[in-house]
Amino acid sequence: MTTLNFEFFYEWVLSNYKINLNAYKEKQLQRRIGTIMKQSGATTLEEYATILSVDETLKKQFLDYITINVTEFFRNxxxxxxxxxxxxxxxxxxxxxxxxxxxxxxxxxxxxxxxxxxxxxxxxxxxxxxxxxxxxxxxxxxxxxxxxxxxxxxxxxxxxxxxxxxxxxxxxxxxxxxxxxxxxxxxxxxxxxxxxxxxxxxxxxxxxxxxxxxxxxxxxxxxxxxxxxxxxxxxxxxxxxxxxxxxxxxxxxxxxxxx
Ligand SMILES: C[S@@+](CC[C@H](N)C(=O)[O-])C[C@H]1O[C@@H](n2cnc3c(N)ncnc32)[C@H](O)[C@@H]1O
Structure with missing residues (x-):
């Protein structure tokens, strides 16, 4: 299995989407990025970034996926x-x-x-x-x-x-x-x-x-x-x-x- 270039990808996300992924706990986030990257058909993060920059739907899907939105009224x-x-x-x-x-x-x-x-x-x-x-x-x-x-x-x-x-x-x-x-x-x-x-x-x-x-x-x-x-x-x-x-x-x- 090839190691994914998260350093490149985090910088790419920061400059393109203004989100600082370095702030988030690594393990869980990187597992999630790996999963969603694979769903797009990409095998490297460089390839995934190229796909995201041309495909609005996948961009939206990526942003939605990494920001975990689970919620409910009067939670707990x-x-x-x-x-x-x-x-x-x-x-x-x-x-x-x-x-x-x-x-x-x-x-x-x-x-x-x-x-x-x-x-x-x-x-x-x-x-x-x-x-x-x-x-x-x-x-x-x-x-x-x-x-x-x-x-x-x-x-x-x-x-x-x-x-x-x-x-x-x-x-x-x-x-x-x-x-x-x-x-x-x-x-x-x-x-x-x-x-x-x-x-x-x-x-x-x-x-x-x-x-x-x-x-x-x-x-x-x-x-x-x-x-x-x-x-x-x-x-x-x-x-x-x-x-x-x-x-x-x-x-x-x-x-x-x-x-
Ligand atoms: C699990 S939900 C929590 C929703 C609600 N506060 C609750 O407890 O039910 C987490 C929310 O944090 C948002 N979020 C993630 N990173 C953030 C950031 N850097 N600044 C502001 N909101 C962020 C996500 O978009 C998501 O809607």
């Missing part, structure tokens, strides 16, 4: 319920209105879950919930706001009936929830971070990054939060030394920005 429902409680006990008591960011939001299930929490708890927003992802294709889908049954399995029957319309096999989110969210492309590795958030939800994406990159992301997120603001991470994304970044753990996977 018990953690989300607790997060809702923390918003009420830790934030709504201290701040009149909130600025919220769902980072790496995939097809929108996460920011729309937050919008439902905002609506139900009568939370005043400073601006629409910012929902960002690196992947433009999924952001397009997120804006449309349609979901499969399995993606909304954690939504109660009452909420399904209240906030969704069912058509042609899909559940479409209604406008009063949709209008609370603004989608934008943003790269957590290379992008500039907005400031003054009260809530950052960043779940199930840092697991893909190398440790030094993860460190930098948490430092930038702490800097982006107001003192007392909350970071909510994924169910496998414990921050082991939160004080290193300026956080204090207040519940499972919930960290408060401290002075």
């Amino acid at each position: 429902k018990d953690l989300f319920d607790n997060f809702e409680l923390m918003i009420n006990t830790h934030l709504s008591t201290k701040f009149n209105s909130l600025k919220i960011w769902s980072a790496a939001c995939s097809i929108g299930a996460e920011p729309y879950s937050l919008a439902m929490i905002v609506k139900k708890n009568n939370i005043k927003l400073q601006q629409k919930i910012l929902a960002t992802d690196i992947d433009l294709t999924i952001l397009d889908r997120a804006k449309k706001g349609y979901f499969r049954e399995n993606e909304i399995k954690n939504v109660s029957l009452v909420d399904k009936n209240t906030y969704f319309d069912f058509m042609d096999g899909y559940y479409t989110i209604q406008n009063d929830i949709k209008n609370k969210v603004q989608f934008k492309q943003h790269d957590l590795v290379q992008g500039r971070y907005e400031q003054n958030f009260h809530v950052i939800v960043c779940r199930n994406v840092t697991i893909y990054f190398k440790n030094d990159v993860k460190d930098e992301i948490y430092l930038k997120m702490a800097d982006s939060l107001v003192t007392g603001g909350l970071l909510f991470t994924g169910a496998t994304e414990t921050i082991y030394q939160p004080e290193k970044y300026g956080f204090k753990k207040i519940a499972s996977f919930i960290y408060e920005k401290v002075e």
Whole structure:
């Protein structure tokens, strides 16, 4: 078996697609690149790059495949319920209105879950919930706001009936929830971070990054939060030394920005 030239390919992806693959854990990413390369019929990464530069469909398929978009509403429902409680006990008591960011939001299930929490708890927003992802294709889908049954399995029957319309096999989110969210492309590795958030939800994406990159992301997120603001991470994304970044753990996977 020939060794694939990942150094060449990473540089090629950076200069053509502006994605820094060096930030991601190597083993899993390289296995995925190898798999998708083979599906295209290419046997080397040089050949694969040539194919990607002329074939828009394969380019889109490559970008979709490496950015793993699995998601659902209220992912880890018990953690989300607790997060809702923390918003009420830790934030709504201290701040009149909130600025919220769902980072790496995939097809929108996460920011729309937050919008439902905002609506139900009568939370005043400073601006629409910012929902960002690196992947433009999924952001397009997120804006449309349609979901499969399995993606909304954690939504109660009452909420399904209240906030969704069912058509042609899909559940479409209604406008009063949709209008609370603004989608934008943003790269957590290379992008500039907005400031003054009260809530950052960043779940199930840092697991893909190398440790030094993860460190930098948490430092930038702490800097982006107001003192007392909350970071909510994924169910496998414990921050082991939160004080290193300026956080204090207040519940499972919930960290408060401290002075
Ligand atoms: C597994 S999904 C997580 C979705 C959602 N946060 C959740 O927990 O259900 C990971 C998302 O991270 C996005 N992503 C990957 N690399 C990124 C980067 N460098 N910057 C921003 N988003 C990125 C992917 O496009 C994908 O939508």
